[in-house]
Amino acid sequence: xxxxxxxxxxxxxxxxxxxxxxxxxxxxxxxxxxxxxxxxxxxxxxxxxxxxxxxxxxxxxxxxxxxxxxxxxxxxxxxxxxxxxxxxxxxxxxxxxxxxxxxxxxxxxxxxxxxxxxxxxxxxxxxxxxxxxxxxxxxxxxxxxxxxxxxxxxxxxxxxxxxxxxxxxxxxxxxxxxxxxxxxxxxxxxxxxxxxxxxxxxxxxxxxxxxxxxxxxxxxxxxxxxxxxxxxxxxxxxxxxxxxxxxxxxxxxxxxxxxxxxxxxxxxxxxxxxxxxxxxxxxxxxxxxxxxxxxxxxxxxxxxxxxxxxxxxxxxxxxxxxxxxxxxxxxxxxxxxxxxx
Amino acid sequence: xxxxxxxxxxxxxxxxxxxxxxxxxxxxxxxxxxxxxxxxxxxxxxxxxxxxxxxxxxxxxxxxxxxxxxxxxxxxxxxxxxxxxxxxxxxxxxxxxxxxxxxxxxxxxxxxxxxxxxxxxxxxxxxxxxxxxxxxxxxxxxxxxxxxxxxxxxxxxxxxxxxxxxxxxxxxxxxxxxxxxxxxxxxxxxxxxxxxxxxxxxxxxxxxxxxxxxxxxxxxxxxxxxxxxxxxxxxxxxxxxxxxxxxxxxxxxxxxxxxxxxxxxxxxxxxxxxxxxxxxxxxxxxxxxxxxxxxxxxxxxxxxxxxxxxxxxxxxxxxxxxxxxxxxxxxxxxxxxxxxxxxxxxxxxxxxxxxxxxxxxxxxxxxxxxxxxxxxxxxxxxxxxxxxxxxxxxxxxxxxxxxxxxxxxxxxxxxxxxxxxxxxxxxxxxxxxxxx
Numbered sequence: 001x002x003x004x005x006x007x008x009x010x011x012x013x014x015x016x017x018x019x020x021x022x023x024x025x026x027x028x029x030x031x032x033x034x035x036x037x038x039x040x041x042x043x044x045x046x047x048x049x050x051x052x053x054x055x056x057x058x059x060x061x062x063x064x065x066x067x068x069x070x071x072x073x074x075x076x077x078x079x080x081x082x083x084x085x086x087x088x089x090x091x092x093x094x095x096x097x098x099x100x101x102x103x104x105x106x107x108x109x110x111x112x113x114x115x116x117x118x119x120x121x122x123x124x125x126x127x128x129x130x131x132x133x134x135x136x137x138x139x140x141x142x143x144x145x146x147x148x149x150x151x152x153x154x155x156x157x158x159x160x161x162x163x164x165x166x167x168x169x170x171x172x173x174x175x176x177x178x179x180x181x182x183x184x185x186x187x188x189x190x191x192x193x194x195x196x197x198x199x200x201x202x203x204x205x206x207x208x209x210x211x212x213x214x215x216x217x218x219x220x221x222x223x224x225x226x227x228x229x230x231x232x233x234x235x236x237x238x239x240x241x242x243x244x245x246x247x248x249x250x251x252x253x254x255x256x257x258x259x260x261x262x263x264x265x266x267x268x269x270x271x272x273x274x275x276x277x278x279x280x281x282x283x284x285x286x287x288x289x290x291x292x293x294x295x296x297x298x299x300x301x302x303x304x305x306x307x308x309x310x311x312x313x314x315x316x317x318x319x320x321x322x323x324x325x326x327x328x329x330x331x332x333x334x335x336x337x338x339x340x341x
Numbered sequence: 342x343x344x345x346x347x348x349x350x351x352x353x354x355x356x357x358x359x360x361x362x363x364x365x366x367x368x369x370x371x372x373x374x375x376x377x378x379x380x381x382x383x384x385x386x387x388x389x390x391x392x393x394x395x396x397x398x399x400x401x402x403x404x405x406x407x408x409x410x411x412x413x414x415x416x417x418x419x420x421x422x423x424x425x426x427x428x429x430x431x432x433x434x435x436x437x438x439x440x441x442x443x444x445x446x447x448x449x450x451x452x453x454x455x456x457x458x459x460x461x462x463x464x465x466x467x468x469x470x471x472x473x474x475x476x477x478x479x480x481x482x483x484x485x486x487x488x489x490x491x492x493x494x495x496x497x498x499x500x501x502x503x504x505x506x507x508x509x510x511x512x513x514x515x516x517x518x519x520x521x522x523x524x525x526x527x528x529x530x531x532x533x534x535x536x537x538x539x540x541x542x543x544x545x546x547x548x549x550x551x552x553x554x555x556x557x558x559x560x561x562x563x564x565x566x567x568x569x570x571x572x573x574x575x576x577x578x579x580x581x582x583x584x585x586x587x588x589x590x591x592x593x594x595x596x597x598x599x600x601x602x603x604x605x606x607x608x609x610x611x612x613x614x615x616x617x618x619x620x621x622x623x624x625x626x627x628x629x630x631x632x633x634x635x636x637x638x639x640x641x642x643x644x645x646x647x648x649x650x651x652x653x654x655x656x657x658x659x660x661x662x663x664x665x666x667x668x669x670x671x672x673x674x675x676x677x678x679x680x681x682x683x684x685x686x687x688x689x690x691x692x693x694x695x696x697x698x699x700x701x702x703x704x705x706x707x708x709x710x711x712x713x714x715x716x717x718x719x720x721x722x723x724x725x726x727x728x729x730x731x732x733x734x735x736x737x738x739x740x741x742x743x744x745x746x747x748x749x750x751x752x753x754x755x756x757x758x759x760x761x762x763x764x765x766x767x768x769x770x771x772x773x774x775x776x777x
Contacts, residue, residue, distance in 0.1 A: 043548045044519075131681055138680025143673035145695060155637045185408040186575055186619040190633045193621070212549060215621025239625045256550045257623045258578050260605070265553035265582065271518055 004031035005173050005206055006055065006092075011067035011077070013047075013054045022275045024050040026230035027067070032174060035200035037207045039217035039238065041253070042227035043272050051227070052176045052210050056092050057084035071174075090120050093167035093205075095160075097179040102163055103151035109137075110147050112166055120170055136169040137162070139202060140195060157188035164195065168203055175199065178210045193220050214257045218242055226250045229273050229283035236309030246311040248290045282314065285330065290315055294326030353399045353434060359537060359569050360397035360420055365390055365429035367412075367419045371642060385642045389415035391593035392429075397537070402563065402570040404584035404601065406577055406616070410638040411590040417539045417573045421453055422446060433537070451481055454530035458542035460522035464514040471510035474498060474529045481533065497528040500565075501558060520551035524558065531562060541573040556583055578620050581605055589613050592641055592649040596758075599766025609768040611654045635674070646701050647755035648771065655733065660776050662755035663737025665705040669698040671734050675725060688721055703755060707748040715743035722748075 008030040014021035024047040032038050040048045053059055055069055057076050069076040071091065076084055088094070096102055103112060113133035117124055124132070134144045140161040151159060160180060167175055177196060181189040197220040199205045209221060217224050217238060225235040226249065234247040245251040255266040270287040273279055279286055285295040294314050303316045314322060353359055367390040389412045397403050397420075405413045418424040420431055422438050431438040436449060454477075457463045464473050475494040478484040484493060495506035501524040503509045514522055523543060530538055540559065544552040556579060562568060574580050580587060581601060588598040589610060597610040608614045615634045634653035639645055645652050647662015652670060654661065672692060679685045693710050709715050719742065726735055740751040760767045761774035768774070 043550055135681035138677040141674070141677050143677040144680055144685075144689060145673055145676065157637045185638065186577075187408065187615055187633055188637055190619040190621070190631055191635075194631070194633070213621065214549070215623045218623045218625040219621045242623070242625050253550065254623065256553055258549070258552060258556075258576075258582065259623050260578050260581060260617065260620055261622075261624075262578065262582055265557055267553040267557075268550040271520075 003033050005034050005071070006032045007068070007070040008051075008055060009068040009070065011051070011054055011065065011069060013050050013059060013063055013065045015050075015060075016062045016064070017276065020276050021064075023230050023278070024063075024275055025054055026275075026278075028227075028230070028232055030225055030232065030235065032206050032208060034173070035204050035206055036223060037197065037200065037209060037221045039221035039224040040208060040210045040227060041212060041214060041217055041224060043212065043253075045272050045275075046227045047230040047275070048210050048227045049178055052094075052178050052208060055208070056088055056094055056176055057081070058088075058094070089116070089167075089172065090170045091172055091174070093170065093172035093175040095163055095167055095175060095177040095180045097182045103159060105151055108148050108150055109142075109154075109162060112162070113137075113169060116166055116169060132169055133165075136165045140165040140168075141191075157184055157191065160184060160188075160192055161195070164192070168199070168205065171203065172205060174206045174208065176208045176210070179212070180209070181211075181216070196220060214254060215259060226253065229278050230275055231283065231312060232310075233284065233313070234309065234311045236305070236311075237307065240307045240309060246305070246309060246316060247284075247313045248288045248315070249284045252287075252289070282312070286332070291330040291332070292322075292326060293328050293330050294322045296330055297323075297326070355400045356398050358396035358432075359399040359434065360395075360571075361430075361432040362393055362395045362397075362416075362420070363430045365393045365395075365416070365419060365431060366427045367415050367424055368427040387641045388593045388644070389641065390419060390426075393590075393593075393595055395588060395595065395598070397569060397571055398586075399536075399569055400567065401585040402572055402583055404580040404587040405571060405573045405590060406575065406580055406587055407590035408575055408616075408638050410592065410641055412593040412641075413573050413590050414541055416590070417455075417541055417571055420571065421455055421539055422450065423455075447481065451477075451533045452535045453537040453539065454533060454535040455539045455541065456523070456526050456530050456543045459546050460519060460526050461514065461546075463526045464522060466514055469511050469513055470498070470503075470517070470525050473514075474525060474532060477529060477533050483533070493532065494528075497532040498525070500531065500562070501525070501528040502554075503528065519547050520555060523547065523555055527555075527558065527562070531566060531568075534566065535568070537569050537571065539571045539573065542575070543572075544579060545574070545576060552579065559583070576620075577605075577616050589616070592638065592644050594649070594769065595760060596650065596770065597766055597768045598760070603765035607764065607766075609763055609766055609773060610650075610770050611656050611772075612650045615653075636670070643701065646703065648758045648769075651733075656772060657733040658736045658771070659753040660756040660771050661737065662757075663703070663734065663752040664755065665698040665700065665702045667734055667737065667752075668705050668750065669695045671725065671732070691717060691721065703752045705748075705750040707750075709746070709748070715746050715748045718748045719743045722750075 008028060011025055011028045013025040014023050028051055042048045054065055059065060065077050067077060114129055117129045134147060142161055181192050193216060196207060199207055221238050224238050224241055225232045228249050234250045241250060245254055252268045256268055268287055273283060281297050282295040282300045285291040292314060300312045300314050301318060301321060302310050302312050304310045369387045369389055371385050371387060393416060405416060407413045415424060419426050426439055433449060433453060441449060471494050474497055475490050478490060478493060484490045498506040498509055503524050544555050547555060563570060572584055584601045587601050587604045588595050591612050597613045608617055618631050619633060636653045645662055646664045651657040651661035652667055676685055676689055691713055698705055707718060709718055737752050738750060739753050742749055756776035758769040758771050760769045763773040
């Protein structure tokens with residue numbers, strides 16, 4: 001995509017362990033367009049949160065990243081911590097889960113906004129700080145009468161609204177939201193998602209929404225990337241992927257989502273692999289109902305579809321790269337609960 | 342250890358009440374601040390469960406559904422005797438749980454077990470799986486022989502799918518995945534051969550890909566062990582799959598109860614409808630912008646007058662309990678929506694501090710600040726009404742005028758809705774059972 005505001009190219013993030021490294025993100029490429037809402041989904045431990053943090057340069061000590069995260073012509077991976085820090089906020093914003101723990105309990109809401117704006121836009125006058133803060137809070141449904149209250153005086157949903165406002169007040173081009181509604185009630189979750197889905201209209205902000213809930217992706221996102229064991233298994237427009245998932249993992253993940261229309265329970269056998277020593281070939285092959293012999297031997301090659309999708313699965317070829325007999329069904333032992341997530 | 346007192350185990354027929362709850366109230370007192378206590382002022386009371394009557398019938402899965410703060414978890418815990426009821430009766434197999442002597446209660450408790458939400462927090466990290474699962478048998482003095490205990494633990498583990506059991510028995514919880522831990526917790530619950538299992542959000546901490554497996558296991562165990570479930574959850578999607586009957590709770594009360602099929606086919610209470618609408622549909626072709634109720638579950642220490650749901654309800658009308666705090670919400674929502682626009686700060690200044698509206702009263706009296714008039718305040722309210730005449734708040738207003746330099750606003754008399762039959766379900770809503 002040419003109008004991408006952020007391009008991730010072959011990003012790898014390894015966590016050091018006493019033994020061998022955990023390859024949490026292992027060669028991921030992903031573009032995010034202007035005002036686009038991209039969903040990043042996968043089971044716990046697939047590397048989706050690490051990818052989100054990797055994009056913002058917020059990796060913990062002991063993590064090593066290589067590859068490129070291109071924003072505004074600069075590679076964030078190669079930049080100094082200090083320069084990345086300067087971009088975080090005005091250019092790239094972040095919303096965490098558990099809003100309870102992210103606000104300073106001793107600081108009024110006003111103080112949080114003042115601190116944030118003074119840090120990044122020191123030239124604003126007091127009146128401007130106030131106006132910008134109240135406007136952003138208002139869009140998130142927080143009335144001006146509560147500007148001087150402390151975090152504990154707000155409910156969980158309101159604290160998350162405040163966190164979002166605090167990220168948006170700097171008008172970033174891209175917001176990364178990591179499970180922003182996980183600890184909230186269903187109705188409040190719906191309210192917050194409606195706010196986030198509206199960002200592109202209200203603020204022109206692009207959003208990377210990290211979640212394990214496919215219902216949320218279906219509802220709020222334009223494009224989605226399905227992550228499995230540190231890699232993107234399938235990526236493309238949400239409608240097309242839900243209508244006809246190309247990767248067996250996407251299909252199984254969709255089938256195991258319990259919604260009001262569920263008439264039959266379905267689950268994916270086994271568990272995601274550990275990322276120190278992932279399975280050879282396609283990392284999903286031990287759990288894949290469609291696995292062929294080639295899947296256990298060779299790493300799949302990315303295929304692109306006409307509808308803008310890309311998929312990492314041998315079922316979609318290239319056929320000339322599959323060795324003779326590679327298309328035969330893979331014979332495997334049955335997976336037991338022993339391997340369950 | 343002394344053997345536990347024997348308690349008659351009555352034969353309760355399928356479909357008869359196993360647990361019978363009548364007008365149950367469970368209140369928590371909140372401690373006031375240090376200063377409050379110095380001057381002898383009491384803290385408030387949170388009515389976590391506020392007048393619930395309910396039967397759990399033998400052999401059914403009863404879903405107790407609500408958001409956090411609805412009292413669903415407290416209700417489950419009160420049934421188990423983990424929390425003492427303030428008033429009302431909980432009978433389990435005909436025994437009044439609150440008044441059974443402790444020694445006999447232990448024998449009763451063997452027959453009611455619980456599975457909590459967080460499998461990690463439910464298992465002692467210093468105990469092996471075999472120790473944890475066998476612990477109930479030891480506590481209740483049911484098995485003292487080490488060999489036989491191990492055999493029983495192995496049986497329970499294999500029963501919940503942790504097979505071969507030998508592979509798990511000597512592991513610690515940290516060696517197991519979330520799903521496996523929840524299976525171990527379930528094994529610990531069934532090892533005493535209970536009749537009632539209270540499952541409090543048993544799958545909501547698990548990945549989507551394992552939820553189905555745990556629900557399937559629970560359904561299997563129910564068949565094999567003739568269990569009765571109280572399934573406590575906020576998730577109407579899993580409840581639909583799992584429950585025979587559903588009770589919807591809001592702020593300590595049941596607002597709708599009936600057969601699952603009827604509730605999903607034709608939800609009556611506006612809150613039930615809202616909960617159903619809030620579930621994201623995993624189908625982008627059908628995802629439409631949802632009309633969700635505003636606000637959040639209010640503070641249970643000071644619930645709204647009348648129907649607790651009225652401040653969020655799109656269909657609320659005269660009798661639903663309109664009060665001064667609703668006026669405050671109306672003004673604040675407006676100022677939030679229009680923050681930064683011209684004239685808003687002036688309106689804020691005109692109404693000044695809204696603290697006068699924070700006590701739940703069925704009338705509001707506002708005095709304008711020096712140099713301003715009540716007529717100006719009235720004009721602002723009339724303007725708000727004209728801008729959005731369909732706002733339910735205005736249905737609750739009985740009188741609004743400027744009198745003697747004061748703004749006076751009276752609301753209609755509030756009425757508490759009570760559960761009444763409507764079609765196939767019981768619902769507590771004035772739309773269906775108009776107050777006399």
